[in-house]
Amino acid sequence: MSPEREHTEAAATSEAWPLDDRGIGYGDGLFETVLVRDGKPQLWEAHLARLTWGCRVLGIPLPQRDMLERPLSQAGRGLAVLKLILSRGSGGRGYAPPAAPTPRLRWQLLPFAPAPARWASGVRVRLCRLQLGIQPALAGFKHLNRLENVLARGEWTDADIAEGVLCDSEGRLIEATCMNLFWQRNGHLETPRLDRCGVAGTLRAELLERLPMSEVDAVPDVMASAEAVWIGNSLQGVWPVARLDGAEGEVLNCWPIGAEHRRLQAVAHALLGYPAWLDD
Incomplete structure (x- = not known):
């Protein structure tokens, strides 16, 4: 055992x-x-x-x-x-x-038990219709009012969809319903800026200290065209994103899970005591 x-x-x-x-x-x-x-x-x-x-x-x-x-x-x-x-x-x-x-x-x-199959094979995520309200005074920390996340998570019941991606009311990428977002664009690691809304995860904070990663304002098209995408938090670790769907179910992009995904995952999982990935 x-x-x-x-x-x-x-x-x-x-x-x-x-x-x-x-x-x-x-x-x-x-x-x-x-x-x-x-x-x-x-x-x-x-x-x-x-x-x-x-x-x-x-x-x-x-x-x-x-x-x-x-x-x-x-x-x-x-x-x-x-x-x-x-x-x-x-x-x-x-x-x-x-x-x-x-x-x-x-x-x-x-x-608690994590989801190792998602570490290894990656996950499918979708864009949510719900948009997060902008309130800088409450941005970053985990206050008890999470109704926006509850409503967003209620948008789908398909078990094949692991997470939903949220934008703010001005269309900027912010987070997933219970995880932070990361992507690689033109060889550079990026994560959404969270000074208007969203939760600044503890794993995200540690990765920002250890890796050359930038906090940016970005729209969903940026993620759809990225070389690699991840979602992660301090409980589940990092899940590579294998497929991104639009809010209506259309496929926006797919990614083969490869070495680029494993590099970020390895750093994150070392912080949590998880393996970087598991063999099939």
């Missing part, structure tokens, strides 16, 4: 939420989803940095580090995913937040 399959204990969760919690009522809070390997959180400093950023923007006190790390004591061997949810807590009147918030931290720890 592989280490990834050894984590078989039941899911662990913290206590339930009260109905007057502002995270439930208004999405007034933040979350992080963290890959845990043998009890050790992967890219942990990057997750803490993003959570700290979100707390600063929203004005929510950041819990002590030991509180955030306490759930890790319940992680067993193999892979798990830790979801941390931090709300402003209860209180305030209507939308007005309390003057002195008492944050509420909740968490869930679940066994």
Whole structure:
């Protein structure tokens, strides 16, 4: 049995939420989803940095580090995913937040298995009809209001489609519904600029530090004409894109998965403890 399959204990969760919690009522809070390997959180400093950023923007006190790390004591061997949810807590009147918030931290720890077939063979993705609203004040970090992503993910039911690609309301490429976007154009690595909307993933942040990659404004035609395309996050790793469909199902481009795809994948997967790819 592989280490990834050894984590078989039941899911662990913290206590339930009260109905007057502002995270439930208004999405007034933040979350992080963290890959845990043998009890050790992967890219942990990057997750803490993003959570700290979100707390600063929203004005929510950041819990002590030991509180955030306490759930890790319940992680067993193999892979798990830790979801941390931090709300402003209860209180305030209507939308007005309390003057002195008492944050509420909740968490869930679940066994996790990635999708190695998608590492090896690549995936099919589609453009979404939904466009993300532009709100620079909320761009980058993981706030609790993800209804745009929910609506976008509801656009397809075809199991052969792994992800949907989102643009903002001005037509610029931003992200996939739960992953970041990367492509190679004219030999250069690029990823969408995320200063207007979207989530700045922790794996994306690490790749930007390690590789000669540029943040750019781009439209879908750029991705369709790229030499290689990837989607990735800190849980699943990097999936090469083998086929891009339009919102109506038309094929916009296909890519044979080759050495160019493997170079980015190898750097990303080394950060997460995953193989660069698996043989058929």
